[in-house]
Amino acid sequence: MVQVDARPQTGDTVRSVGNSGGDTRNGDTRNKGLSGNSVGLLGSAVIGVSTVAPVYCLTSTLGPTVGEVGLQMPAVFLAGFLPMLLVAFAYRELNKAVPDCGTSFTWTVKAFGPRVGWMCGWGLVIATIIVLSNLAGVATSFFYLLLGELTGSQYIADLDGNRVAHVATCLAFIAVATAISYRGMTATKGVQYALVGLQLAVLAVFVVMALIKAQSGDFAGSIDFSWTWLDPFAVQSFSAFTAGLSLSIFMFWGWDACLTVNEETAGSAKTPGRAALLAMIVLIGSYLLTAVASQMFSGVGDKGAGLGNPDTSDNVFAALANPVMGPVLGVLLFVAVLASAAASLQTTFIPVARTVLAMSAYEALPPSFSKIHPRFQSPGKATIAAGVATGVFYSVMSFLSENVLIDTIYALGLMICFYYAITAFACAWFFRRDLRNSFRDLMFKGVFPALGGVLLAAVFFKTLIDMWDPAYGSGSAVFGVGSVFVIGVGLLLVGFVIMLVMQRRSPAFFRGQVLTRSTPALVVED
Numbered sequence: 001m002v003q004v005d006a007r008p009q010t011g012d013t014v015r016s017v018g019n020s021g022g023d024t025r026n027g028d029t030r031n032k033g034l035s036g037n038s039v040g041l042l043g044s045a046v047i048g049v050s051t052v053a054p055v056y057c058l059t060s061t062l063g064p065t066v067g068e069v070g071l072q073m074p075a076v077f078l079a080g081f082l083p084m085l086l087v088a089f090a091y092r093e094l095n096k097a098v099p100d101c102g103t104s105f106t107w108t109v110k111a112f113g114p115r116v117g118w119m120c121g122w123g124l125v126i127a128t129i130i131v132l133s134n135l136a137g138v139a140t141s142f143f144y145l146l147l148g149e150l151t152g153s154q155y156i157a158d159l160d161g162n163r164v165a166h167v168a169t170c171l172a173f174i175a176v177a178t179a180i181s182y183r184g185m186t187a188t189k190g191v192q193y194a195l196v197g198l199q200l201a202v203l204a205v206f207v208v209m210a211l212i213k214a215q216s217g218d219f220a221g222s223i224d225f226s227w228t229w230l231d232p233f234a235v236q237s238f239s240a241f242t243a244g245l246s247l248s249i250f251m252f253w254g255w256d257a258c259l260t261v262n263e264e265t266a267g268s269a270k271t272p273g274r275a276a277l278l279a280m281i282v283l284i285g286s287y288l289l290t291a292v293a294s295q296m297f298s299g300v301g302d303k304g305a306g307l308g309n310p311d312t313s314d315n316v317f318a319a320l321a322n323p324v325m326g327p328v329l330g331v332l333l334f335v336a337v338l339a340s341a342a343a344s345l346q347t348t349f350i351p352v353a354r355t356v357l358a359m360s361a362y363e364a365l366p367p368s369f370s371k372i373h374p375r376f377q378s379p380g381k382a383t384i385a386a387g388v389a390t391g392v393f394y395s396v397m398s399f400l401s402e403n404v405l406i407d408t409i410y411a412l413g414l415m416i417c418f419y420y421a422i423t424a425f426a427c428a429w430f431f432r433r434d435l436r437n438s439f440r441d442l443m444f445k446g447v448f449p450a451l452g453g454v455l456l457a458a459v460f461f462k463t464l465i466d467m468w469d470p471a472y473g474s475g476s477a478v479f480g481v482g483s484v485f486v487i488g489v490g491l492l493l494v495g496f497v498i499m500l501v502m503q504r505r506s507p508a509f510f511r512g513q514v515l516t517r518s519t520p521a522l523v524v525e526d
Helices: 041-052 054-097 104-112 114-151 154-161 163-182 185-216 238-252 271-298 316-347 349-361 380-400 402-410 412-430 439-467 483-505
Strands: 013-015 523-525
Touching: 041 054, 041 185, 041 271, 041 316, 041 349, 054 114, 054 185, 054 238, 054 271, 054 316, 054 412, 054 439, 104 114, 104 349, 104 412, 114 154, 114 163, 114 316, 114 349, 114 380, 114 402, 114 412, 114 483, 154 163, 163 316, 163 349, 163 380, 185 271, 185 316, 238 271, 238 412, 238 439, 271 316, 316 349, 349 380, 380 402, 402 412, 402 483, 412 439, 412 483, 439 483
Parallel strands: none
Antiparallel strands: 013 523
């Protein structure tokens, strides 16, 4: 198969270009050969919503969040939304100046240099691999759960507990998602419209039916709405608040996928930022409505269908599907969770493949990852590499220990806060000379991103301290240190070691000779 390399090759003509938006600080960003103008505002926003997987996030997070903060769950969702919104402003402003698919990696290199930028890119890549493996596992579990509901066969439903069958099905889901992503943005966009539309429609039906039944008084656990649910200061302790906040932040991860398709979006300087904000509004609206409706219907008790029941906390919708929607419509909720996980599994390949593509194009990773498929105009090699890495990671962790897999998911929050915080600080530093231009520049390029970075950095360090305790996560320990801490810090250290290896193989990038703040842009001409 013929491939196109995004990096300048011997004999290519390289010319300098400026930014059509008037800001020349996009400097040395390179044309990578992706399919331009493939996505509009709606398509980009749909990709952002899909990557977050709202229905899956809700079914897996409502219970644990209630377990930490009780009735203040809606308040904690709002608190988690705030730093993400502030970071979204940073992404929007950086994208206007440097619309590059490397996003956090590219922007952080330009602000803080190659080493900090490389580690920021690694944080995004490893976080995405963890999410991809988790999503594949969730899709597999709900696939067998749905088959069991449809056929009435407990044997089929129990196949999810068969490790070999589970991993084999999981690998099949990963292969299908990789194949769709490999075919480029056109195939991706078409699938996503259907899957995102389905899950949001079912979620809307669930909310309406839960509110109606809660107000009817027919369900024993139902409670009345109170505005105090939106008061974050009513949480019983700061420790409980930070634990709930960490869960809330996880629920918003993935919206930045809108930005990683900026080179394939019509109006690449402005559309991705607007799409990210639109996706964030859809997410917080969906989360608040579902949280309130669920609490009103079933309460926060630790028995029966109560949201605080530890036996159902990992899959709340499975417990609420029949009581809220009935046996017929309840199946749709299982379908929606499966669609949510499957849709996110497919779109989550977008940020990791394009980040790896950019890192390769700028000589921070081996050149083979910068190959572009000539027909689909997608990062073929990077997409396949992400699929293989996800499959290997999930298989090894599944057969190694279920506790290790659980603790890896707990360590995800550390990676998310790591690269989001660095990107937010990068925005404030990159635009530091612009902050006196206007009040708008001061707030949106400086104050808001810096505040978002501070909030996420605080969560990062608080989580790091909590992870040291073996009780955090599955309760496993390595030489007396919590396994979540070992996994989280260990994965960052693995990235640091790989960076040292690449520093020897690609010294030009690490000397700041490839990607800098202000050198002229490079576009490859045949």
